Amino acid sequence: QIDLSDQAKKSYYTNPILPGMNPDPSICRVGNDYYMVTSTFGYYPGLPIYHSRDLVNWERIGYGIHSPEQLKLRKDTKDNLNLFAATIRYNNGVFYIINTNVGRHHEDRNFVITATNPAGPWSEAHYIEGAPRIDPSLFFDDNGKVYYTGNDVPKNPVWKNHRNIWIQEIDPITWKLVGEKVTVLNPGDYYRGFMLAGEETEMLNHYEGPHIYKKNGQYYLLVSHGGTSWNHAVSIWKSEKIMGPYEYYDKNPIVTNRDYPHDNYIHHTGHADLVETQNGEWWMVLLGSRPYGGEYTNMGRESCLVPLNWSGTWPVVNPLGPKGRVMPFHKRPYLENYPFSEEKVRDNFNDKDLELFWNFIQVPTEKWWNLENPKGKLKIKLRPFEVDTYSENPSFIARRQTYKNFTAVTKMEFSPTSENEMAGMLLSRDVYNQFQVLSTLKNGEKYVQLIQKEVVTDTTQKLIAEKKLTKNTLYLKITALEQRLDFSFSEDGETWEYLAKNIDASVLSNALSMGRFTGTFIGMYATSKDKTSDNFALFDWFEYSGY
Ligand code: 6LW
Structure with a gap:
């Protein structure tokens, strides 16, 4: 555990920002307030909602899934499935969480819940038809259109755990997918015909957790890959148009701790989401694990925060330290310190x-x-x-x-x-x-x-x-x-x-x-x-x- 002096605490914060099982963080900002949601699988209540004003101190204010009337969790005897990675977004007075109710044999069902108060109550689940697989995200474009982003297994997978990323417009009232479903990223297209060395395949595995952002009129697509363990990484693509073609950033991955020894303070870093502060700074939240006693990660995947410099075309993660790395501590955001009372001992x-x-x-x-x-x-x-x-x-x-x-x-x-x-x-x-x-x-x-x-x-x-x-x-x-x-x-x-x-x-x-x-x-x-x-x-x- 990193213990900073009182003086250092004024300038630095420590990772993780949400300790204990809090994987797949997703974040949104409304004015000066930040809200984050993390995955809970078969635990109940599901999808904790956290609030912050400085991105460093967080308080749990409620749950996205707080009542049995909202949805039926798909039970499985062997695995803790159910609520995987969620995305939280805010648009025009309404908060949206899109998530998957995971069942065995990929009977995954994606749904949306809404609220005007992020602490709840949240609505019952609106299920989305024709949206297979996990990690759904929503993007509210400035022309009023809303887009669904997800991942899927390609028709002809080239290797095991080969996934692609697809986008389709969605009607935010009926939650029906409309228009054409476009596969915008398929790692198999770039690498078909090459013999993949084991390590490369690892990095191309499990394209997941896609999110879209718009900056200077360009669409950016952030995707995690490499699997949620030692090879976990985050990469970015950009396009003039929402449906692509998406251009690969040649310095990808923009984040990974995969080259560090397995007993590094933070490992497994990936599954990220971005937020711009009211002061124009960009920050990334992402999951990471703390190995201890060797390669052991008893606490599972926790939520971390890492700075981003996005003054150029492409974002640079951790611009002041080892680039693309998530460290035990980073310089604080340019936001007033806003602590909450500690969780009860x-x-x-x-x-x-x-x-x-x-x-x-x-x-x-x-x-x-x-x-x-x-x-x-x-x-x-x-x-x-x-x-x-x-x-x-x-x-x-x-x-x-x-x-x-x-x-x-x-x-x-x-x-x-x-x-x-x-x-x-x-x-x-x-x-x-x-x-x-x-x-x-x-x-x-x-x-x-x-x-x-x-x-x-x-x-x-x-x-x-x-x-x-x-x-x-x-x-x-x-x-x-x-x-x-x-x-x-x-x-x-x-x-x-x-x-x-x-x-x-x-x-x-x-x-x-x-x-x-x-x-x-x-x-x-x-x-x-x-x-x-x-x-x-x-x-x-x-x-x-x-x-
Ligand atoms: C989540 C996937 C992942 O849906 O693990 O690390 C899965 N990333 O994106 C479950 O948390």
Whole structure:
């Protein structure tokens, strides 16, 4: 973690600007206000909306998908699919988010939601027919026409993961695509006939995340490629006309950290969007990951900010430093500092509703948690579901891991009545790679157990440690020092005992988990494992802090 002095903080900011799972950032400006949206996959509520006035400090103000009436998430048992990369735009008093509801076997469906207040409420989803694949974007031209941009698999793909970029006009009232669908970029056209060396193919893979901008009467098309990992990069094309032909910039890619060693502070940089400030500066938001303990990226893909000089025909990213690179810190935008209060470290559960930073897996179909009875506690009902599938909504409430080094502590009241009943804390990268610290019953006696789940060839579940308990009150603590985890517990909040020390956390990383798109979450969990139960766990507070 980069820690700048107070003096330096006035001139520099640190990346990421949105830590923890916040991939595929898209940004728009309305006057002096900036709004950003990021992907959430099968987590709910979906598509967090962040607000800023200085591009450096951000506050979560709501969600694009906040009600089950807006759309039905397409469930899948194996993969965390659903809401991929969104684009946010503002035009004439209305905010637009265009996004994909991803299903297995590419039954992806693209939709638009609208709002006059970006904090919500957002409209129900208007689905777009005839728009295949992921990463839709909208462009509002100054002649009143609106264009859809997306990616697709060409009719005759030359290599695996060969994608093209297409544009079509769209009616912003009926959301029908109109006129001709034009494929404006097809990397296969340029390279057909050449034998592609592995590395070149890598860079031409996965053309995605297209966005159009207009500057000095020219249309610019920004596209990411190379896949969302070590080869991730962003390139740019320009044209006199929206439908092309698009001219390639010979200094592409304009951003990539691919040449850096894999333990570089920020890697995987790509999937970008641009914004011009009210003062005429240009900035790029894009995703990046922070590897630690080697090549491990437990927190997944986060949102970064990098400056752009666009005084010439083509933009230059990070003009004052190593060009085209995303660094741990950059000089701040020329905007007044506008900080918000920090996200709560300790949630005492005193409010009527859950804080905006808490998340579920899938949409709750019943209200299995309660903050009002008893007041000041979060009561979570035990239900048959476990965090082992993406097709159900388990009794799991979690927040993002945002720090490499963190401490999470909670105080829980729970009295298990059978071996099926378990409640406690869960550190989870996906439904296969987790650390569970749970209280349960075994041979009629109460225990706290540490269970590690990981995918090797299949999911394995290991009991790493267990200790007997005497009370129903249990304090649980997980401490992470980079890739080392300590687990401890206490029955009075004063005397702590280790359950396990120095456990390797890297099963929560991209390298070893199935959660390619997501990041690690930590939270409270209760289950009755396939059986029905009337039991519940009461959480008094939950604390998460770090650096
Ligand atoms: C997203 C695609 C990508 O739709 O990952 O990095 C996908 N880029 O553009 C999911 O986040």
